[in-house]
Amino acid sequence: MELSDANLQTLTEYLKKTLDPDPAIRRPAEKFLESVEGSQNYPLLLLTLLEKSQENVIKVCASVTFKNYIKRNWRIVEDEPNKICESDRIAIKANIVPLMLSSPEQIQKQLSDAISIIGREDFPQKWPDLLTEMVNRFQSGDFHVINGVLRTAHSLFKRYRHEFKSNELWTEIKLVLDAFALPLTNLFKATIELCSTHANDASALKVLFSSLILIAKLFYSLNFQDLPEFFEDNMETWMTNFHTLLTLDNKLLQTDLVSNAIQFLASVCERPHYKHLFEDQNTLTSICEKVIVPNMEFRAADEEAFEDNSEEYIRRDLEGSDIDTRRRAACDLVRGLCKFFEGPVTGIFSGYVNSMLQEYAKNPSVNWKHKDAAIYLVTSLASKAQTQKHGITQANELVNLTEFFVNHIQPDLKSASVNEFPVLKADGIKYIMIFRNQVPKEQLLVSIPLLINHLQAESIVVHTYAAHALERLFTMRGTNNTTLITAAEMAPFVEVLLTNLFKALTLPGSSENEYIMKAIMRSFSLLQESIIPYIPSVITQLTQKLLAVSKNPSKPHFNHYMFESICLSIRVTCKANPDAVGSFEEALFMVFTEILQNDVQEFIPYVFQVMSLLLEMHKNEIPSSYMALFPHLLQPVLWERTGNIPPLVRLLQAYLERGANTIASAAADKIPGLLGVFQKLIASKANDHQGFYLLNSIIEHMPPESVDQYRKQIFILLFQRLQNSKTTKFIKSFLVFINLYCIKYGALALQEIFDSIQPKMFGMVLEKIIIPEIQKVSGQIEKKICAVGITKILTECPPMMDTEYTKLWTPLLQALIGLFELPEDDTIPDEEHFIDIEDTPGYQTAFSQLAFAGKKEHDPVGQMVNNPRIHLAQSLHKLSTACPGRVPSMLSTSLNAEALQYLQGYLQAASVTLL
Numbered sequence: 001m002e003l004s005d006a007n008l009q010t011l012t013e014y015l016k017k018t019l020d021p022d023p024a025i026r027r028p029a030e031k032f033l034e035s036v037e038g039s040q041n042y043p044l045l046l047l048t049l050l051e052k053s054q055e056n057v058i059k060v061c062a063s064v065t066f067k068n069y070i071k072r073n074w075r076i077v078e079d080e081p082n083k084i085c086e087s088d089r090i091a092i093k094a095n096i097v098p099l100m101l102s103s104p105e106q107i108q109k110q111l112s113d114a115i116s117i118i119g120r121e122d123f124p125q126k127w128p129d130l131l132t133e134m135v136n137r138f139q140s141g142d143f144h145v146i147n148g149v150l151r152t153a154h155s156l157f158k159r160y161r162h163e164f165k166s167n168e169l170w171t172e173i174k175l176v177l178d179a180f181a182l183p184l185t186n187l188f189k190a191t192i193e194l195c196s197t198h199a200n201d202a203s204a205l206k207v208l209f210s211s212l213i214l215i216a217k218l219f220y221s222l223n224f225q226d227l228p229e230f231f232e233d234n235m236e237t238w239m240t241n242f243h244t245l246l247t248l249d250n251k252l253l254q255t256d257l258v259s260n261a262i263q264f265l266a267s268v269c270e271r272p273h274y275k276h277l278f279e280d281q282n283t284l285t286s287i288c289e290k291v292i293v294p295n296m297e298f299r300a301a302d303e304e305a306f307e308d309n310s311e312e313y314i315r316r317d318l319e320g321s322d323i324d325t326r327r328r329a330a331c332d333l334v335r336g337l338c339k340f341f342e343g344p345v346t347g348i349f350s351g352y353v354n355s356m357l358q359e360y361a362k363n364p365s366v367n368w369k370h371k372d373a374a375i376y377l378v379t380s381l382a383s384k385a386q387t388q389k390h391g392i393t394q395a396n397e398l399v400n401l402t403e404f405f406v407n408h409i410q411p412d413l414k415s416a417s418v419n420e421f422p423v424l425k426a427d428g429i430k431y432i433m434i435f436r437n438q439v440p441k442e443q444l445l446v447s448i449p450l451l452i453n454h455l456q457a458e459s460i461v462v463h464t465y466a467a468h469a470l471e472r473l474f475t476m477r478g479t480n481n482t483t484l485i486t487a488a489e490m491a492p493f494v495e496v497l498l499t500n501l502f503k504a505l506t507l508p509g510s511s512e513n514e515y516i517m518k519a520i521m522r523s524f525s526l527l528q529e530s531i532i533p534y535i536p537s538v539i540t541q542l543t544q545k546l547l548a549v550s551k552n553p554s555k556p557h558f559n560h561y562m563f564e565s566i567c568l569s570i571r572v573t574c575k576a577n578p579d580a581v582g583s584f585e586e587a588l589f590m591v592f593t594e595i596l597q598n599d600v601q602e603f604i605p606y607v608f609q610v611m612s613l614l615l616e617m618h619k620n621e622i623p624s625s626y627m628a629l630f631p632h633l634l635q636p637v638l639w640e641r642t643g644n645i646p647p648l649v650r651l652l653q654a655y656l657e658r659g660a661n662t663i664a665s666a667a668a669d670k671i672p673g674l675l676g677v678f679q680k681l682i683a684s685k686a687n688d689h690q691g692f693y694l695l696n697s698i699i700e701h702m703p704p705e706s707v708d709q710y711r712k713q714i715f716i717l718l719f720q721r722l723q724n725s726k727t728t729k730f731i732k733s734f735l736v737f738i739n740l741y742c743i744k745y746g747a748l749a750l751q752e753i754f755d756s757i758q759p760k761m762f763g764m765v766l767e768k769i770i771i772p773e774i775q776k777v778s779g780q781i782e783k784k785i786c787a788v789g790i791t792k793i794l795t796e797c798p799p800m801m802d803t804e805y806t807k808l809w810t811p812l813l814q815a816l817i818g819l820f821e822l823p824e825d826d827t828i829p830d831e832e833h834f835i836d837i838e839d840t841p842g843y844q845t846a847f848s849q850l851a852f853a854g855k856k857e858h859d860p861v862g863q864m865v866n867n868p869r870i871h872l873a874q875s876l877h878k879l880s881t882a883c884p885g886r887v888p889s890m891l892s893t894s895l896n897a898e899a900l901q902y903l904q905g906y907l908q909a910a911s912v913t914l915l
Contacts, residue, residue, distance in 0.1 A: 046066040051103075184218060258329070260329070298423065433468065455501060553602040620659075692737055791816070
C-alpha cells in the first residue's frame with residue numbers, strides 16, 4: 001500500500017464504517033481492514049491519519065486501530081510469517097515516541113499502550129535508545145510532554161509487578177534504574193515544590209497531581225522486585241512527602257493521587273527493611289486515624305458508580321481492578337500494617353468499628369455509611385491471605401468473624417425488603433463470599449435462601465453479588481473433594497433458585513450478566529438430575545437468549561457460560577434419557593443454522609462443540625441433518641481461523657466414530673477433502689497434533705477399502721514433515737499413529753507400506769525413531785496403543801524373525817519394557833520451548849474449550865487388551881510356540897538383566913512360559 005492521499009482517503013472511509021452500529025455495514029469494513037493489515041505501509045498510513053486527519057473521531061479511531069494492530073501483530077512467532085515488515089517496524093519505532101508526546105491525551109494513551117506492547121518484545125535489546133529518548137523529555141518543563149513520558153514508562157514497567165524473579169528480569173530493571181531512578185527522584189522533588197508554589201491554582205495542581213500519580217505508580221513498579229539499594233537513601237524523603245500529602249485536606253486531592261500514595265505506603269510497610277519507619281506508636285496511630293479511616297468512607301463518587309455505573313463498580317470490586325480507589329488502597333494499607341503490627345492495629349481499629357456501628361444504630365437511614373465503613377474495616381483487618389477461588393484462606397484470629405456475621409451481616413439480609421439499604425445488602429453478600437471458608441457451614445446454609453431471595457433485588461450490584469455468592473458457595477469443596485453444599489441440601493430450593501436466576505436476567509441492566517449466567521451453569525452442575533423436570537422451560541429460555549445475543553455478541557464470559565449451561569442441560573438429561581437428544585437438536589438447530597449462515601465468528605467454535613456433544617449421544621448412526629452439513633465442514637475458509645480448528649476436528653471425529661460407513665458409502669467423494677484437512681494441519685507446528693487426532697480417527701473407524709488408495713500418500717506426507725521439521729510433539733503423535741495403524745491393519749502391513757516407499761525404511765523407522773524415542777510418549781492410552789502396536793511388531797511380523805530386521809528385535813523389546821518401567825522422557829530441546837506459544841492472528845476468535853462439552857477419553861484397544869504387560873507375555877508365549885527355542889535364545893544373548901527380570905515378572909503374572 002502506497003503512502004498516498006488516495007489510500008488515506010480509503011482508509012478513512014473504512015474506519016468510519018467500523019464505528020457504524022449496523023452489523024451489515026460494520027462487519028464488511030472490519031473484514032476489509034483484516035484483509036489489508038498485512039500490507040507494507042498499513043501501520044504508517046494509520047499513524048499518518050492520526051497525525052494529519054482533520055476529523056477528531058478518525059484520529060481516535062486510527063489510534064485505537066493502530067494499538068490493536070500492534071497488539072495482534074508485533075510479536076514474531078517462530079514458524080509463522082513476520083506479520084510486519086522490517087522497514088515498517090523501524091519507521092514505527094523512530095516516529096512513535098515524538099508523535100505520542102505531541103498528541104492530545106486521548107490519542108496519547110493509545111500510542112503509549114502501543115509503545116508498551118512494542119517495548120515488551122523489543123526493549124531493551126532491539127530498542128536501546130528508548131530510555132534515553134524518554135528521560136531527555138523530563139527537561140522540557142512541559143507537563144503534557146512529561147506526563148506522556150511518565151504514562152508510557154508506567155505502561156512499560158508495570159509488568160515488573162507481575163513477573164517471576166529471574167536474573168534476566170533483574171538485569172533489565174537495573175538497566176532501567178541506572179537511567180531512571182535519579183531523574184525520577186529529582187522530578188518528584190521538583191513536582192512537590194511546584195505544588196507548594198501553585199497551591200492556589202486549581203488548574204495547575206490538577207496537572208501536577210496527575211504527574212505525582214504516575215510517579216507513585218512508577219516508584220511502586222520499580223520497587224516491586226525488591227531491589228532496595230536504588231531508593232533506600234531517599235526512602236525517608238519519599239515517606240515524609242507522601243505522609244504529609246495524605247494528611248492534607250482530602251477534598252483538595254485527586255482520588256488517583258491519594259490511592260497511589262496510600263499504595264506506596266502499603267508496599268513500603270510490608271518490607272522488613274523499612275519496618276522501623278512505622279514502629280513509633282504516634283506514626284502508627286496517625287496513619288490509622290488520618291490516612292486509613294477517612295479513606296474507608298463510601299464517597300459520593302462510589303455511590304454514583306454503585307447506582308449509575310453498576311457494571312464498572314462490580315468489575316472493579318469483584319475482579320480486584322479497583323486498585324486505584326482510595327478504599328482499596330486503604331484496605332491494602334491495613335493488611336500491610338498488620339503484617340508486623342497486627343495487635344496494635346487491631347486494637348486501634350476495634351474502637352473505630354464499635355463507634356461506627358453505634359452511630360449507625362442511632363439512625364440507620366441517615367448513618368448507613370458508618371456501618372458500610374465498619375464492614376470494610378473488619379474485612380481488611382481479618383483478611384491475611386486471600387485467593388479469587390477460595391476467598392480468605394487465612395484470617396486474623398483477633399477478629400471474631402462468625403459473631404460479626406450473625407450480629408451485623410445476617411440481620412441486613414433478613415430484612416423484609418430486598419431493595420432497602422442496597423449498599424449494606426451488597427456489603428453483607430460480599431462478606432459471605434469473602435469469608436465463606438471461615439463461617440460455619442450451618443450459617444452458610446441459612447444464607448442460601450437469603451441469597452436466592454436477593455436475586456430479585458432491583459439493584460444490579462445486589463442481585464449480581466447474590467448470584468456470584470451462590471456460584472462461589474456451590475464450588476466449595478468439603479471432605480473427599482465433594483461439594484460442601486450437596487444437591488440433597490439444595491432440594492427444597494431448586495425451583496425458586498432456577499426461577500429467580502432466569503428472572504434476574506430480565507432485570508434492567510442484567511440481560512447479559514455474566515455472574516448470573518455463571519451461577520446458572522454452576523447450579524446445573526451441582527443439582528444434576530434435580531433440574532430435569534425444569535429442562536423444557538430452561539432450554540427454551542437459553543435458546544431465546546442465544547438467538548438474541550448472537551445478533552451482536554459483546555460479552556465473552558456470558559456467552560461462554562451460556563454454552564456451558566446448554567451442554568450441561570444436554571448431558572444431565574441424556575444421561576437419564578438418551579432419546580431426549582432429538583428434542584435438544586430440535587430446539588437448537590434452528591439457532592445454530594442462523595449462527596453458521598451469518599458467520600458469527602465468536603459463536604461458531606461453540607456451536608461445533610455442542611454439535612459434537614449431540615452427535616456423540618447417537619448410537620452408531622448419523623442423522624441426515626448432520627450428513628447435510630458434512631461437506632460444508634471441509635470448506636477451507638472454516639479452517640483458516642485458528643479458533644475453529646480444535647472444535648472442528650472434534651466434530652469430524654464424532655462423524656467418523658458414529659458414521660464412518662455412511663461417509664464411506666454416501667460421501668466417498670468427500671474423503672479427499674477430509675485428507676486435505678489433515679494435510680493442512682500436519683504442515684503446522686501449532687496444529688499438527690490436531691491433524692493426527694483426525695488421522696487416527698480415519699484409520700480407526702473408516703472401512704479399510706475406503707482409504708486404501710490414500711494410505712501410501714499419507715505416510716509420504718508424514719515422512720516429508722519429519723525430514724523438514726521434526727519436533728518432539730510431532731514425534732510423539734507420529735509414534736502413536738504408526739502403532740494404531742499397526743493394530744488396525746497388522747504389523748506386516750506396516751512393514752510392507754514402509755518398505756514400499758523406500759527399501760529397508762521399516763528398519764530405519766525402528767532404529768531411528770521407535771526405539772530411541774518411544775520413552776517420550778505420554779498419556780496412559782497413548783502408551784497403551786504404542787505397547788500393543790510394538791507387541792504386534794515383535795510377535796506378528798515374520799520379517800522381524802528371519803531378515804536383516806532380526807537384529808532390531810531385542811532392542812525393540814528392551815525399548816518396550818522401558819516404556820512400561822522407566823520414567824517418561826519429558827526433555828524438550830531448547831529451540832522447541834516456544835513452538836506452541838502463538839498469539840491469535842488477526843481478528844480471529846481464540847478457541848475456548850467448553851468444560852461440559854468435554855469428550856470422554858477413548859481407548860481404541862480397550863476391548864482387545866486390558867493389561868499390556870500381560871498381553872506382551874501372552875503374545876511372546878504364542879510366538880515361542882510357533883518358533884520353539886528362538887525367543888529364549890534371543891533374550892539370553894542380548895536383553896539386559898534388569899529388562900529380563902521385568903519380563904520374567906510379566907510371564908509369571910500371565911502364567912505362561914517361553915518354549
